[in-house]
Amino acid sequence: MSVRYHLELTGGDDPEIVAARLWTAGALGVQELPDALVAWFETRQQDVPPGGTWSQQPDEDWLATWREGLEPVRVGRVLVVPTWLAATTPQLEGEVHIELDPGMAFGSGHHATTRLCLGALQDELAPQHRVLDVGCGTGILAIAAALLGAAAIEAVDVDPDAVVATRRNARANGVELDVHLGSAPDAQGSADLVLANLLTPTLHTLAPALVDCLAPDGLLVASGVASERAAGVATALTAAGAAAVGRRDEDGWSVLLHRAPSSHDRDPDPTPRSTS
Numbered sequence: 001m002s003v004r005y006h007l008e009l010t011g012g013d014d015p016e017i018v019a020a021r022l023w024t025a026g027a028l029g030v031q032e033l034p035d036a037l038v039a040w041f042e043t044r045q046q047d048v049p050p051g052g053t054w055s056q057q058p059d060e061d062w063l064a065t066w067r068e069g070l071e072p073v074r075v076g077r078v079l080v081v082p083t084w085l086a087a088t089t090p091q092l093e094g095e096v097h098i099e100l101d102p103g104m105a106f107g108s109g110h111h112a113t114t115r116l117c118l119g120a121l122q123d124e125l126a127p128q129h130r131v132l133d134v135g136c137g138t139g140i141l142a143i144a145a146a147l148l149g150a151a152a153i154e155a156v157d158v159d160p161d162a163v164v165a166t167r168r169n170a171r172a173n174g175v176e177l178d179v180h181l182g183s184a185p186d187a188q189g190s191a192d193l194v195l196a197n198l199l200t201p202t203l204h205t206l207a208p209a210l211v212d213c214l215a216p217d218g219l220l221v222a223s224g225v226a227s228e229r230a231a232g233v234a235t236a237l238t239a240a241g242a243a244a245v246g247r248r249d250e251d252g253w254s255v256l257l258h259r260a261p262s263s264h265d266r267d268p269d270p271t272p273r274s275t276s
């Protein structure tokens, strides 16, 4: 038996931030409805965003409800297919399929912040590129980079469940990634393309470290930004040394593209990787 928490959203709530608080409180799954969020937990939690209602639910019910809501998602030539739909989803010529079991990590491809990154990745990736995915969640972006032909991919996340999910999903897709626990300062080398789908406050805090991970002329794809806050994040990234070169918007979310100068050099003494 698990418990279900139903939380109505008000006009001022940012669903992404509220969902992140539910994940942080230990949610097993979070489903976004038009004006509400539903989260499932093993037991009732104190530190959830207030104002919702709790109910009991048999485990098989929430897993089925959550899975039923996940359809394949297309972005360009990438189709993200939940593993349980893979057998019944034919792969068309030219399509890149990512088979994904989100488990307890973020990144099924349904959120605009992920879709924006998948779009930018397809437009900007070149075969010789080394890619760094900061906040890999399910590994969706890192796996997409591998299937699209990146030369080497490192993926980091501060959540151990995300590291496990990324490793499992990478195996299921037959790709090799360097996945470890940590964040931008723990990245091992500089990257031609850095993907960072994070919360806006995290992007502000991590701006210098993200830019530091870029190789000369490297491109940072920063997502997870509500459009009304995009200018503030762009200012932080520019101040950290990467010039704004593009922005795309979808469903009230923005992805920001910032490029390092050709003279850019990585800090020669970065903080060593703390955990693996």
Ligand SMILES: C[S@@+](CC[C@H](N)C(=O)[O-])C[C@H]1O[C@@H](n2cnc3c(N)ncnc32)[C@H](O)[C@@H]1O
Binding pocket: 105, 106, 107, 108, 109, 113, 114, 117, 134, 135, 136, 137, 138, 139, 140, 141, 156, 157, 158, 159, 162, 182, 183, 184, 197, 198, 199, 202, 206, 224
């Ligand atoms: C919005 S999800 C993005 C998941 C996936 N990359 C995608 O695009 O769908 C953000 C992820 O960043 C991780 N995260 C949060 N703060 C972080 C930080 N400071 N450094 C690295 N990862 C972080 C979270 O655990 C979560 O898995």
